[in-house]
Amino acid sequence: MRPINSVIQEVRSEAPLIRTFRLDRNLDPAPGQYVMVWIRGVDEVPMSFSGPDTITVQSVGEASAALFALGAGRTVGLRGPLGNGFVLRGKRILLTGGGVGTAPLAFLGEQAKRAGYEVASLLGFRSRGDLIFRDRFEALGDTIITTDDGSLGIHGRVSSGLKELNLYDYDQIYLCGPEMMMWDIISRTREHAEKTQACINRYFKCAAGVCGSCCLDPDGLRVCVEGPVIMADRLLDSEFGRYRRGPTGSKGPCRG
Amino acid sequence: MRPINSVIQEVRSEAPLIRTFRLDRNLDPAPGQYVMVWIRGVDEVPMSFSGPDTITVQSVGEASAALFALGAGRTVGLRGPLGNGFVLRGKRILLTGGGVGTAPLAFLGEQAKRAGYEVASLLGFRSRGDLIFRDRFEALGDTIITTDDGSLGIHGRVSSGLKELNLYDYDQIYLCGPEMMMWDIISRTREHAEKTQACINRYFKCAAGVCGSCCLDPDGLRVCVEGPVIMADRLLDSEFGRYRRGPTGSKGPCRG
């Protein structure tokens, strides 16, 4: 139950501020589950699995920067896999999201494809240079890409790409990305909320369901243990997309 | 792991100072194993099982007297079964001992008889009035009884009865009784020590193998967990029959 020591095997740069770390062990995670990564002497932070033995990290602050400073051969402590991951349902599925949120989606898509699902993807990035996992998604099936600056694919936000798709064609939709992007999609596709699984993000402290820092209004859903994958219909009338609590527990705006 | 509450079902008087208590549960003991009996507000003391759900107690001091004061419907706390019991071996067995030590022997004999063993008994008591379990032993097979005062059976100590038997006839010998009686038998039958199992007695405090109060010189054998049944050959060169430690840990004479 203590952090498991893990030696980083390989570090790959995916984009200027995004790197994938291959660990020395497969913790048998379900896509959508996460692991608490202890960067010793710094902090312990939640990271989704981007593969059975990889995490893909965006450098945004102290802990992620410290992780970037570690190379192959250095160690981290792991606590996981934690939380509830995505559940595969139906036959045809759509993966949608953006940014570093594509990490668990690529992992899910690969598992789905092996299991015989038909997989399509709709992904958004800020610009061509931020694109990650393009090959992984394209190997899965039809892939639509949007960029905010139009440097690749459709010009605009992910939701601009929705027009290209008939969501009724998909048995299940899987969502992960910056909160405002996810909210944009969820709120535009309300009629599909019951078949949309969203992998969301809150400020985690304990990651064990006791401290209360990740609880979602108005039901007090503990994202760390009851999520991070949550059916979108439960998010519609929640704080999601409206506000989120930070490290002190006070409310602040949603990022991304 | 805490004391199990048990309601006394029945109390039977076996002799002036000996009573059998039937408990409300069968803890599935092996004959020779014991149970720590918590007489609440008084003490917790070790008692051998005289049957699957009975203990047979001689009143000798505070705790046993307090137990005598409890009748059917009253409760005790139980911790057990504990220790190593007798192991049945061979085909023909001899039960020998005396006093309240006959309790585990009667239990063993009944189990052996059901399992097809041929059972003989040699038992010693102070006098006719102290006799217990006569019917139980006689139902098992040949039974020789000795009394110190000659009021029944052979006049003399148990060892006087040994002359009536050819110990080579028995595959295994089971011994329980006052220490000096057991020592008398063991030291007179040295050549049979390897096939003699003795259920012995020391001052138990923890009954868990940690406090050290029951340890036997010279090997430090923990009677509470490695006994109370011990092969007689391990007793031959031990403190057994010579001295025993009391509640303070200091050496004193053997009783009985």
Next chain:
Amino acid sequence: MPSLSIYAGGLQLNNPILLAAGILGTTGASLCRAARSGAGGVVTKSVGSLPREGHPGPTIVHVEGGLLNAMGLPNPSYKDFQDEIDAARASGVPVIASIFGSFAAEFAQIARSLKADAFELNLSCPHAEKYGSELGRYPDLVESVTGAVKAASNVPVWVKLTPNTADIVELGLAAQRGGADAIVAINTLKAMAIDIETGYPILGNRFGGLSGPAIKPVAVRCVYELAGRLEIPVIGVGGVSTWEDAVEMIMAGASAVQVGTALLRGYGVFEEITTGLSRYLERKSMTLEELCGLAGKEKLQ
């Protein structure tokens, strides 16, 4: 079914099983959820006078028989917490605001500013510098902080004590002198865990507090000692995770019981415990009042 309702520490409770401080107590919604799940009352996360982010991670470590935590009292400050309390009070169960500070006037200021059904003074957190047990280990400070909060508020004041002391009764008597309406015992034991691959203390703060089943025998002992010596009620907390544990704590002298770490199993613990407790009282034909402090009574059985 026998009634579990009870008047304890100045509050009327539907049942004596409460949510402990710092456990799922950051938001009004999570407090309401505890109430809906059967808690007889809920204690909030401890709030202070300034926003705090708490300690860096790891903030918890699972250890044998328990949990180590060093959250570091993260909280938005009392100025940003009334909404959460109000939301929690909508649940209908009493909401006890846990508060902390580093001197009496700071406690009093917070108590004056917040509206809650009662206050619980955290004089016992073992891992936040200048707060908690760093004050709570001194009887004179316990007395003066309690007195200051009593003077500043007109709701019941509970004082939560630390077991990291040679004599918890001294601290309890001090709180009683200060006018406390109840004692809450115990907070966590100061403890730590070290990563044997590297030598790093695991908790971001190095030191933390041990909770869960591991500390129950210590908590039961503290409650028994306090209940035997004080006139005010004692609320028991520490390692309670089953109804049997709750019975033990009440027998030791607890008028009510708080549950913390057991929430690792989910919100279902409240119903599990209250149902078990009711059944027990029914089987024994006893009332909650008769059960309370039974272990300290002269004549037993």
Next chain:
Amino acid sequence: MPSLSIYAGGLQLNNPILLAAGILGTTGASLCRAARSGAGGVVTKSVGSLPREGHPGPTIVHVEGGLLNAMGLPNPSYKDFQDEIDAARASGVPVIASIFGSFAAEFAQIARSLKADAFELNLSCPHAEKYGSELGRYPDLVESVTGAVKAASNVPVWVKLTPNTADIVELGLAAQRGGADAIVAINTLKAMAIDIETGYPILGNRFGGLSGPAIKPVAVRCVYELAGRLEIPVIGVGGVSTWEDAVEMIMAGASAVQVGTALLRGYGVFEEITTGLSRYLERKSMTLEELCGLAGKEKLQ
């Protein structure tokens, strides 16, 4: 295999894993057996100046993650104990005599009368009136008792401390001032258990001491705090039951480690722990000295 031999607390030890006081320490034979089973040294049952039978039973209760005991310091008195020590010393490992008393002169008298390789002063037993932690909670008494024994004997003097205090470092500093050669931390936590069928406290003495895995995080914290502040070595005890636990305790700052409750599993624990510890040092290419206190070092990894 790396060497496990170490000089600690004034004694040369073949390995740093010792038998703790009061565990299978009543007879010379059981102490020898611990030595034969691989203990690097053995501490006797605590002996006082008069024979004591100890508390009535139950003297132990199994609890989650640990053991409660209230033996009550049964012992034949030092006058009847030299034989046991002599028999134990024949094993070849150092024999540390644990002694207790209720004032400095009583300790000194016992130390003057017994011949052992070292003395361990029990200033920490939480469940015997007028002994143990009833003295050991006061720094001035810790200092004076230590000083008196130092003056009365010419072998190393170890002082065993109680965790039932707000600040164990204060007690450690007092022992150091008194001239202690090493600190032993920790004794058990004062605790109790109640029988829920009847309300009876289970232990004959009602109160007892909690030991075993449940207290390891408290022991590790105490050792870490003491090792960081004292100049004399610290010997760690509390909940060690695997080699990983021993590594953790040594990293926290323990020069040697005592094992108590884990003997519930039998004498095999000594070899299990020493073998695991050797293998670990080999894998890490470290010496025992390098491991000691690693968690408190500034630069790690």
